[in-house]
Amino acid sequence: MDGPSPVHATIPNNLEAFWMPFTNNRQFKKAPRLLVSAEGMHYRSHDGRRILDGTAGLWCVNAGHARPKIVEAIKATAQELDFAPTFQMGHPLAFELASRLTAMLPTGFDHVFYANSGSEAVDTALKIALAYHRARGEGQRTRLIGRERGYHGVGFGGISVGGIVNNRKFFGPLLAGVDHLPHTHDRSKQAFSRGQPEWGAHLADELERIVALHDPSTIAAVIVEPVAGSTGVLIPPKGYLEKLRAICDKHGLLLIFDEVITGFGRLGSAFATDHFGVQPDLITVAKGITNAAVPMGAVFARDFIHDAFMKAPDGQIELFHGYTYSGHPLACAAALATLDVYQEEGLFARAASMAGYWEDAVHSLKGLPHVIDCRNLGIIAGIELEPIPGRPTARAFDAFLKCYEKGLLIRTTGDIIALSPPLILERSHIDEMFGMLAEVLRGLD
Numbered sequence: 458m459d460g461p462s463p464v465h466a467t468i469p470n471n472l473e474a475f476w477m478p479f480t481n482n483r484q485f486k487k488a489p490r491l492l493v494s495a496e497g498m499h500y501r502s503h504d505g506r507r508i509l510d511g512t513a514g515l516w517c518v519n520a521g522h523a524r525p526k527i528v529e530a531i532k533a534t535a536q537e538l539d540f541a542p543t544f545q546m547g548h549p550l551a552f553e554l555a556s557r558l559t560a561m562l563p564t565g566f567d568h569v570f571y572a573n574s575g576s577e578a579v580d581t582a583l584k585i586a587l588a589y590h591r592a593r594g595e596g597q598r599t600r601l602i603g604r605e606r607g608y609h610g611v612g613f614g615g616i617s618v619g620g621i622v623n624n625r626k627f628f629g630p631l632l633a634g635v636d637h638l639p640h641t642h643d644r645s646k647q648a649f650s651r652g653q654p655e656w657g658a659h660l661a662d663e664l665e666r667i668v669a670l671h672d673p674s675t676i677a678a679v680i681v682e683p684v685a686g687s688t689g690v691l692i693p694p695k696g697y698l699e700k701l702r703a704i705c706d707k708h709g710l711l712l713i714f715d716e717v718i719t720g721f722g723r724l725g726s727a728f729a730t731d732h733f734g735v736q737p738d739l740i741t742v743a744k745g746i747t748n749a750a751v752p753m754g755a756v757f758a759r760d761f762i763h764d765a766f767m768k769a770p771d772g773q774i775e776l777f778h779g780y781t782y783s784g785h786p787l788a789c790a791a792a793l794a795t796l797d798v799y800q801e802e803g804l805f806a807r808a809a810s811m812a813g814y815w816e817d818a819v820h821s822l823k824g825l826p827h828v829i830d831c832r833n834l835g836i837i838a839g840i841e842l843e844p845i846p847g848r849p850t851a852r853a854f855d856a857f858l859k860c861y862e863k864g865l866l867i868r869t870t871g872d873i874i875a876l877s878p879p880l881i882l883e884r885s886h887i888d889e890m891f892g893m894l895a896e897v898l899r900g901l902d
């Protein structure tokens with residue numbers, strides 16, 4: 458990545474055709490920010506600047522950009538087997554990958570269903586939960602419980618159980634029979650917590666209230682992000698996830714952890730379930746599974762769930778669900794190579810070993826102008842800014858633009874800055890990242 462590629466470095470003549478996702482299109486197209494290449498911890502912008510990646514793309518490039526082993530695996534597979542269906546057919550890489558993945562999971566998680574994104578993984582998990590209860594003769598368990606401020610992608614299932622108002626309010630009545638737990642964040646009790654906040658485990662008891670309201674016999678599953686990312690980094694209070702697990706067990710509800718951002722090392726362990734020592738029944742993943750080099754999502758299912766489907770009559774398809782690209786050969790090849798890189802470089806342990814230095818750097822921002830909270834876990838940070846009165850989101854977005862100008866990619870949601878860099882980062886990258894961010898914060902209105 459020695460300089461801008463002459464082929465890609467110019468701004469396309471016409472930016473109109475691409476209707477950009479989760480973007481203020483009109484604003485972007487007036488002053489576009491294009492990334493034209495990437496390597497390791499850095500992007501290169503169209504105007505030739507090196508941009509330190511403080512967000513691993515979108516929480517997904519955990520092993521850093523353009524890793525040769527992953528690139529080579531994709532190239533070789535594209536030549537060998539461009540596509541193979543997995544409906545009533547198969548190909549070896551899909552089976553090999555599933556075995557590799559289940560070997561990383563806690564005992565009893567021996568089955569993988571493939572999707573192509575986090576949103577699809579979530580819809581798949583919700584459908585498996587519903588169909589599981591039906592398969593065992595409790596088809597009246599149709600309710601799904603999500604959480605306020607939860608993000609589970611943008612499918613109708615995901616936005617129904619999700620709790621972000623702008624992702625819901627434009628799209629009609631959504632799925633019927635969904636209820637929501639309260640979110641777990643209260644700045645007055647938790648501000649500047651290092652790691653898991655002490656306060657808030659009791660919020661899981663709200664599940665008892667919801668169960669009492671609807672009756673357990675109507676509820677299929679509860680879905681939460683172990684650490685909520687997209688809604689501004691909400692770290693679970695100590696004891697909270699354990700309580701959710703116990704209440705689900707008491708009432709026969711499946712517990713789904715959406716590990717689309719926490720999976721593959723972000724907390725310094727393979728999965729959040731390992732970090733917190735709490736086992737759900739279904740786990741959704743995406744992003745880091747292929748280091749984002751090819752889209753892929755997956756659901757990991759505990760054996761008792763999978764086995765309930767295998768009692769269907771002989772000759773019958775057990776689960777009427779799947780995507781043309783479930784287990785796409787290129788995604789499988791990318792994922793296998795990604796798992797090699799994680800393993801060979803010990804990247805999850807590396808993240809764990811960097812977490813203390815990271816935490817100190819995050820909390821060094823306390824006291825800077827507008828900073829009303831800093832929170833962290835693993836290699837994740839949330840830095841909350843006081844909103845400008847009457848202009849919510851404007852201050853954080855200004856920080857985003859100024860950081861980009863300086864050479865740092867951050868992500869903002871509301872007035873919260875979220876950081877989640879690749880796990881290959883060095884201490885010097887952390888110093889550089891927080892140095893730039895502090896300078897920007899000092900210069901904000």
Ligand SMILES: Cc1ncc(COP(=O)(O)O)c(C=O)c1O
Pocket residue numbers: 573574575576577579608609610611682686687715716717718743744
């Ligand atoms: C927890 C969680 N679930 C689901 C998704 C959706 O993933 P995708 O954008 O790949 O559909 C995301 C994306 O950020 C996420 O953070």
